[in-house]
Amino acid sequence: MMFEFLSEFDPFIAEHIARYGSAGKGVTSYLSFTTCEQFIQLMADSVTKQIVKEAKAAKYYSISVDSTPDSSHTDQLAFILRYVKEDGLPVERFLRFIPNPGHKSEQLAEVVFTTLKSYDLDIANCRGQSYDNASNMSGHYRGLQARILERNPLAVYIPCSAHSLNLVGKHAAESCPEACSFFGLLQYLYIFFTASTHRWEILQEHLSSVPNTLAVKRLSDTRWSAREDACRSLNRNWTQVIEALTKIKENTTEAPGTCKEAEGLLNKIQRLETALMSGLWSTILDRFGAVSKKLQSIGIDVGIVGELYESLIQFVRETRDIFPTFEAAAMEKSVVKDNESKRKGVQARKGSATSSKTQAEVAQENFRINTFYVICDNLVAELMRRKTAYDSFFGKFKFITDLSKTEPSAISQHANNLCSPYSKDLEQECFVDECLHFRSYLINSSAEDTSVLAMSRMIRERGLQSIYLNRVKNYLRSRMGEERLNSLAVLAIESELTKSLDYDELINSFATQRVRRKPL
Numbered sequence: 001m002m003f004e005f006l007s008e009f010d011p012f013i014a015e016h017i018a019r020y021g022s023a024g025k026g027v028t029s030y031l032s033f034t035t036c037e038q039f040i041q042l043m044a045d046s047v048t049k050q051i052v053k054e055a056k057a058a059k060y061y062s063i064s065v066d067s068t069p070d071s072s073h074t075d076q077l078a079f080i081l082r083y084v085k086e087d088g089l090p091v092e093r094f095l096r097f098i099p100n101p102g103h104k105s106e107q108l109a110e111v112v113f114t115t116l117k118s119y120d121l122d123i124a125n126c127r128g129q130s131y132d133n134a135s136n137m138s139g140h141y142r143g144l145q146a147r148i149l150e151r152n153p154l155a156v157y158i159p160c161s162a163h164s165l166n167l168v169g170k171h172a173a174e175s176c177p178e179a180c181s182f183f184g185l186l187q188y189l190y191i192f193f194t195a196s197t198h199r200w201e202i203l204q205e206h207l208s209s210v211p212n213t214l215a216v217k218r219l220s221d222t223r224w225s226a227r228e229d230a231c232r233s234l235n236r237n238w239t240q241v242i243e244a245l246t247k248i249k250e251n252t253t254e255a256p257g258t259c260k261e262a263e264g265l266l267n268k269i270q271r272l273e274t275a276l277m278s279g280l281w282s283t284i285l286d287r288f289g290a291v292s293k294k295l296q297s298i299g300i301d302v303g304i305v306g307e308l309y310e311s312l313i314q315f316v317r318e319t320r321d322i323f324p325t326f327e328a329a330a331m332e333k334s335v336v337k338d339n340e341s342k343r344k345g346v347q348a349r350k351g352s353a354t355s356s357k358t359q360a361e362v363a364q365e366n367f368r369i370n371t372f373y374v375i376c377d378n379l380v381a382e383l384m385r386r387k388t389a390y391d392s393f394f395g396k397f398k399f400i401t402d403l404s405k406t407e408p409s410a411i412s413q414h415a416n417n418l419c420s421p422y423s424k425d426l427e428q429e430c431f432v433d434e435c436l437h438f439r440s441y442l443i444n445s446s447a448e449d450t451s452v453l454a455m456s457r458m459i460r461e462r463g464l465q466s467i468y469l470n471r472v473k474n475y476l477r478s479r480m481g482e483e484r485l486n487s488l489a490v491l492a493i494e495s496e497l498t499k500s501l502d503y504d505e506l507i508n509s510f511a512t513q514r515v516r517r518k519p520l
Contacts, residue, residue, distance in 0.1 A: 041479040044487035058083040062128030109147035175378040182277040228285035277331035319377035
């Protein structure tokens, strides 16, 4: 069927099918299913051999693994290699999917060691490992990273930067009741409008009047970009969402329960606190989303990760100081102009510092201190804590990126310190001299030093969930075996290497395997 489809665009295949397609027994056509599978396997093996060859030429490499259930409910572990090519650019290569690896750290460690051994890659040359923050992966004592460190103390563990950023946002979203209520409202809005095609049509009718609108989005526990989309959608279509809910609420033909649901959502959206949360989280998540995309780019290194986290810390600190700006914007959008605590009649205690303040001022201060500041402070604290992991590692290599700006004595000290843990990889005297000579070259030639030690460029994890693991969620996955899955996955993911294959050599290999003439 596949060849028949291709024959519509390829005259050579069309002629071949016309001549041999129904020739009968005894005539070789090479159109059988097994022939196609053999070619796929040969191509995948060639791509894998090229990856292993490059990794061995680079000598040092890092690994990343992550797992997810596929459409047939089989747990699939994606195994990724990362190394630096001769041109100094880091590459990330997919090796294979491994079915049913288990979830215990000892099972995962055995899979890692066995896989590396099967490709003749020495675990002693592994210089980095990067996973998500699950305890079976990142545990300091019994996690996968700890078991690999037992075999190779130089295989330093660096948490996945994108996953860590997701956890930062998750903790902040759960840091106070108002934040939890806001994201619950976003999810409830999506459920309410998508539960009925009639409600969805009403919403779309109101959104169509505004250019570049966004439909309401559902939340996701793992993808914070989904929360960004949901928050941006509400913030941008604030008036249209309220109008749609009002129309449903006032529609006498709607079921009473539906009208009550619409009324409840309307009351929640029209709160001043909701408008404030919408503006704050739209601003924060928009910046977080841009940084998250940058963290998932292939060319990023650990040093840039630290800089991006630092930029977020400064951004959140600046955001913390502009509460009046968010409040003014919320006042313009919200029908209710008072905080809920004022409407409930919250009074300041007599004799306290706030007893002379008006009820509105007390309510405003209560929201600012117990919600706005809590969210911002939680974000800063989590970002700083997770940034420490990247700074502590990159600090060993940072001097190499600033050779022209560093004094010779400091360079010698840093170089000697770096040689201590990597004594088998670096010759101390030669390395120190090379750093000093290179500094002189940079100063004399006015060249911009963009060099980063290979190790800092090897250790980084892109979002495995979105790039590799989503491929096994396809319904076609349940219709093929594990061997075919791995072959097609390698060919598709490493398409650049697939296109560069020597197909004449593949045809010769195929002919050698299929030859039926036996020497006597």
